[in-house]
Every structure is written in structure tokens, then in C-alpha cells.
Amino acid sequence: MSEGTTGTGAPVGAIGDTGTAAAQPAAQAPPATGSKDAPPVHEVRGWSPPSPGERLRILRRSRTVAILGASNKPSRASYFVATYLLSSSDFEVWFVNPNEREVLGRPCYPSLAELPGVPDLVDVFRRPAELGAVLDEVIAVGAPVMWMQLGLADEEVARRGQEAGVSVVMNRCLKIEHARFHGGLHFAGFDTGVISAKRGAR
Numbered sequence: 001m002s003e004g005t006t007g008t009g010a011p012v013g014a015i016g017d018t019g020t021a022a023a024q025p026a027a028q029a030p031p032a033t034g035s036k037d038a039p040p041v042h043e044v045r046g047w048s049p050p051s052p053g054e055r056l057r058i059l060r061r062s063r064t065v066a067i068l069g070a071s072n073k074p075s076r077a078s079y080f081v082a083t084y085l086l087s088s089s090d091f092e093v094w095f096v097n098p099n100e101r102e103v104l105g106r107p108c109y110p111s112l113a114e115l116p117g118v119p120d121l122v123d124v125f126r127r128p129a130e131l132g133a134v135l136d137e138v139i140a141v142g143a144p145v146m147w148m149q150l151g152l153a154d155e156e157v158a159r160r161g162q163e164a165g166v167s168v169v170m171n172r173c174l175k176i177e178h179a180r181f182h183g184g185l186h187f188a189g190f191d192t193g194v195i196s197a198k199r200g201a202r
Contacts, residue, residue: 081149144165145168
């Protein structure tokens with residue numbers, strides 16, 4: 001999900017913590033079944049959207065997730081994704097934002113290069129115009145997956161990433177996808193009502 005929607009009612013409209021639109025109060029947010037305003041993701045030369053099975057494999061083999069554009073503001077979608085991943089997944093979560101010193105009581109790093117290790121997956125909350133530069137940073141540190149949240153898609157970035165050996169996911173919410181594969185959401189994106197303390201495999 002972008003800084004536009006969350007699986008638990010985060011605001012719609014703000015992309016990243018350098019955001020381009022004002023966030024709405026969480027209570028007024030619509031259900032997170034996708035964003036009707038999100039750009040369509042078309043197949044492009046050298047890249048096609050990962051299938052559900054491929055997305056599941058990405059999640060299962062990932063151990064560390066870097067949230068790029070993390071925020072300490074509860075109104076931000078990145079905050080909702082972070083709280084979900086910390087409470088409902090086995091991922092080690094790292095936060096990246098040069099404008100934050102810590103998020104949810106954990107250190108926040110200025111860049112991917114300054115993380116304590118190479119993340120398995122980079123979850124991106126940034127302005128669309130910055131996605132090319134983000135890909136360059138992902139490639140430079142050797143991260144194998146660049147995951148763009150709902151509302152974020154760039155066909156040229158997808159093509160370049162694929163050519164560089166980076167698995168690219170666009171216009172998908174990491175929280176929604178994780179919950180969907182682990183019993184929290186129907187494949188259409190709706191809450192199944194299943195409540196469980198059991199942590200499933202990634």
C-alpha cells in the first residue's frame with residue numbers, strides 16, 4: 001500500500017513521508033480493497049506483474065524488510081504497515097528516512113546504504129518521481145526485491161529493475177498481501193473475519 005491506503009484503515013492520498021497530498025484522519029479512510037486511483041500495471045517488455053504464487057514466494061524467502069519512507073506519524077500508511085509487520089509477521093523490520101531519528105521506538109536510518117545489512121525486500125513509500133532514484137539505491141546495496149506500495153507504479157523502473165536482476169512488485173500493499181496469504185484477507189482484498197494468534201510461514 002502506498003501512503004494512500006492501508007489494510008486497517010490508513011489514510012488515502014499521501015505518497016511517502018515526503019508526501020504530495022494531505023493525509024485524512026484514519027477514521028474516515030475507506031476499506032483497503034485497493035485504490036481506484038492507482039495507476040494500472042501493464043505488462044512491459046522484460047517485466048510482467050508477479051503472480052500470486054510468485055508474490056508468496058517473495059514473502060516466504062524474505063527475512064528482512066526495509067521500509068523506505070517510514071514515518072513516526074500514525075496518520076501515515078507506512079506507520080500502519082510498520083505496526084502490522086512488527087506485530088503480525090516474523091520479518092526483521094528496518095526503517096529508512098533521513099528526516100526521522102526513530103520510528104516506533106526503533107532506529108531510523110538515513111539511507112539503505114546505512115542499514116545494518118542488505119534487506120531482502122525494500123518496501124517503498126516515496127513520490128512517484130523518485131522511484132528511479134530508489135531503484136538505483138536498491139541496486140547499489142544489492143537488495144533483491146523492490147516492492148512499490150499501492151498507487152506507485154513505473155514501467156521504466158520495472159524494466160530496469162528486471163534487467164538488473166531485481167524482483168519488482170508494483171502497486172501492491174505489503175500488509176494486504178501478507179495478510180491475504182496468511183488468513184487475514186480474502187484474495188479479493190476483503191477482511192475474512194479470521195482472527196488467529198498463530199503466525200503462519202512467510
